[in-house]
Amino acid sequence: MCQTTFSTTTTSAKRAATVSIRGAVDLASAPGMRDAIRACLHEGSLRISLDMDEVTFIDCSGVGAIIECRSEAGVTGSALSLIRPSRSVLRFMTLTHTDDLLDPVSP
Secondary structure (H helix, E strand, O other): OOOOOOEEEEEEEOOEEEEEEEEEEOOOOHHHHHHHHHHHHHOOOOEEEEEEEEEEEEOHHHHHHHHHHHHHHHHHOOEEEEEOOOHHHHHHHHHOOOHHHHOOEOO
């Protein structure tokens, strides 16, 4: 099985940020995603969009990190949203019933 190497890219403007995730989000890579989101919170972003269009795989570690960061964002008065979830992200979230909790926005 060929999976894309995990990476994050962040773009920011006017207290809003988009964190683009690429590759597999699992036990090994979820901390990297969490760190990228937390960096946006520490920089004062009020709206953080998590672009998951290029995510090839996600497991409970990845979804757990998103839920944890969403809670942290709420405490600071920021909002974290999922945009453009890939098919694998949507499938996992549907199977685990986290789609209603995280409310992903498709294009």
